[in-house]
Amino acid sequence: MTFAVELKGITKRFGAFTANSGIDLAVRQGEIHAIIGENGAGKTTLMNVLFGLLQPDEGTISINGKTMAIDSPAVAINEGLGMVHQHFKLVPSLTVADNIFLGMEIRRSGLIDRAAQVERTRALSQKFGLKVDAQERVAGLSVGIEQRIEILKVLARNARTIILDEPTAVLTPQESRDLFETLRSFVDDGMTVIFISHHLEEVMAVSDTITVLRDGRVVATRPKQELTKRELVRLMVGRDVSFDRRPREATQGDAVLEVNDLWARDDRRLAALKSASFSVRAGEIVGIAGVAGNGQTELAEVLSGLREASHGSAKLYGQEITGHTPAEIRARGLAHVPGDRLARGVDRNASLSTNILMGRQRKAPFAKNGIINWSVVQDEMRALIKRFDIRARGPKDVAKSLSGGNIQKVVLAREFTAGGDMLLIDQPSRGVDIGAQEAIHDEIMQQRAEGRAILLISTQLDELKALADRIIVMFEGRIMGTVEGNTMDEDTIGLMMAGVDPSDVKEHE
Amino acid sequence: MKTALLPDGLTRTLAGQVLAFAVALSLGAVIILLIDENPVTVFMTLMRGAFGDAEKIAGTLLQTTPILICGIAACIGLRGGMFNVGIEGQLFLGGFAAAWVGFAFALPPVLHVVVAIACAILAGAAWVAIPAFFRVRYGTNEVVSTILANYIAILLTSYFTIFLFKRPGGWSETPPILATAYLPELFSFSRLNVGLLIGLFLAIATAVFFRWASTGYGVTMVGSAPKFAEYGGINVRKVGFGVLLASGAVGGLAGGVETLGVHHRFMEGFAPGFGFDGLIAALLANGSPIGTIFTALFFGALRAGSLLLEVDTTASREIITVIQALIILAVSADLMMRRRGDRTGERRWKF
Secondary structure, three states: OOOOOOEEEEEEOOOOOEEEEEEEEEEEEOOOOEEEOOOOOHHHHHHHHHOOOOOOOOEEEEEOEEEEOOOOHHHHHHHEEEEEEOOOOOOOOEEHHHHHHHHHHHHEOOOOOOOHHHHHHHHHHHHHHOOOOOOOEEEOOHHHHHHHHHHHHHHOOOOOOEEOOOOOOOEEEEEEHHHHHHHHHHHOOOOOOEEEOOOHHHHHHHEEEEEEEOEEEEEEEEEEEEEHHHHHHHHHHHOOOOOOOOOOOOOOOOEEEEEEEEEEEEOOEEEEEEEEEEEEEEEEEEEEOOOOOOOOHHHHHHOOOOOOOOEEEEEEEEEEEOOOOHHHHHHHEEEEEEEOOOHHHHOOEHHHHHHOOOOOOOOOOEEEEOEOOOHHEEEEEEHHHHHHOOOOOOOOOOOOOOHHHHHHHHHHHHOOOOOEEEEEEEOOOOOOOOHHHHHHHHHHHHHHHOEEEEEEEEOHHHHHHOOEEEEEEEEEOEEEEEEEEHHHHHHHHHHHHHHOOOOOOOOOH | OOOOOOOOOOOHHHHHHHHHHHHHHHHHHHHHHOOOOOOHHHHHHHHHHHHHOHHHEEEHHHHHHHHHHHHHHHHHHHHHOOOOOOOHHHHHHHHHHHHHHHHOOOOHHHHHHHHHHHHHHHHHHHHHHHHHHHHHHHHHOHHHHHHHHHHHHHHHHHHHHHHOOOOOOOOOOOOOOHHHHHEOOOOOOOOOOHHHHHHHHHHEEEEEHHHEEEEHHHHHHHHHHHHHHHHHOOOOOHHHHHHHHHHHHHHHHHHHHHHHHHHOOOOOOOOOOHHHHHHHHHHHEEEEEHHHEEEEHHHHHHHHHHHHHHHHHHOOHHHHHHHHHHHHHHHHHHHHHHHHHOOOOOOOOOO
């Protein structure tokens, strides 16, 4: 049998570091083959080798049964491979059609034939069911559409085997579902899809065959039917990881945060948070569930002082916090793990020590009389690296050299040790490895046990199920209802997240 | 796990800069050949003009001083994410203010200098306060407003000089300042004065401030990651305003030092281009005050060297402007290439 792609014994080293070690991978024609593994497992390196961006130190590559050296992406494209990178490479000021034909413009007497490009784009768009407006400029399009353009780019170059690197990382759940339907239709047309991910659910949902990488090696290749989610995790991480509800003791104390009839507008000045009322007690984790973009971001920003409330009140330890600056709210005991980690949570170009100093640059022992004592800061960072198991060489590492999960641990480490007893945690495990996610959950449970009040905003129901004592469901800026964590039923929450009133939900049963 | 295992950083930076200089100098050589001069002679004359003897070195340092102080003004802005292109205007107003205190008031020796310098600083800060206010209150682009403020400042000082305070006689200049307001000279053979020491002190103080002061940390964070700074409880608007004000104040100081130390009066168009040279020196040093000492020295040497160039060769001093421009182009091309190599690719300063 010939395979669309067959890799044998691929080894790729960077200096002393082996990113891929003796990897065998056989992708059948007409299947969706998922490659799953944690960050750093070697998925992207492997795909770069296949696509000709990197040269393997050992091993052979065959495409459609033909063994060959792929020494540049041009060769790969010629052989019918197409790659959609994780970070899109589009020119914002050009139109959709111009972007698709960039580098292979259709010409007529030396000039670009724009009409023909638009025509071809429309034809492709129709044939593959990827809806785009060929003449629109790319600037201002949503990431979902941008990805469609990237896929069309690959299709326009006659790819029969499409590689997608972490395609859903930037998509909303709806956009992800659309993407999966598109991928399915490709396969029905006899094309082949290689799909790289570290997201379990979607791999289980969309793929036919799954190859698991760990530490640069293949640990398993199996048809999806033979795998369960739990097994997959064990293969990826190398040990059992629990997603079960965390055992807990009742430790609830007095109300720390009381929100009453709180309203706020989004950046377009539209009402985004509508009459929210709830409270969070000491030693309690209150979860906020909802599809992204239903007012959770605005809620977090109002509570942390980054956005103005248009009406209503929020009290921290009985003191009003609306209308106060982030610094004042922090001084009253709020610690905040922001959802937009890379923009808000860190300075990516600064060292870990510099990042950990934020908010305490005037506090002893880190500073005295307005002079920073960097050696104390370095020591603190070293201690935090140890305590939070941050994978970094030392306090002088630049933040962006760390993986997403480790950057998140740096943010958690800073906020959990800032002295605040009210923790506002937004999307703690977005883009974080499963192993790191477990450690982050452990730390959140530890904070609960120490009597802190925790408001946990997450779009992942699994996470809320594991951690939250109560779950508040938001839809279009309103609170649809509250569910007890130990009795929660995913279907009920799912319907509430879609805007169905909980009393109606009960009637359906 | 990615390919970025090269020992990047210093080696790469230095190699790049040296290459950039080499490219610029060879292009400069081609242009010198085009005007029928010998590039080697021109470069040697330049070197001799800048560093030939103690007097020449002092002349170079004299040219370096205002560029250095203006460069520090620019560094302060850049670190806080503000692009103050109005240093030239602040320099002119600062220079005029110092001269005015110098000739209009009689004060005891040391006090006279202190008051004059203080007025120069105030004038620079006041002049940038207008664009700074519009920047933090309404989000007006400070690049545009500070550039425009330059024209007003330069013409305003011309007006003051010609119509209000003109010295009787031919030149468009104010009466000379009193000797009590002179900045002390360092050597008997040159007009080089303590202004240079003020500049060096300022460079070191600024570097120390950004490295060790809590406030300096806040400013740096606002400049490099404004959303992170806001989230961390730093008042981004207040810092932005303060940074522009400080930058303008130092720009004013540069003018004061130039007036009190070198010219001892205010002349129309007394310091052409020092503000812009300072800005470029700061940019080439990537916003580092210590680095600016060296880039400012380089520009000072070019300016001083070009004087001898006009005397000893047929090349005009404009050739220096051409070489300077070539060097700036080559060095910034190197900077851009390094930034593109950076995976995240974002620019530290947006302008």
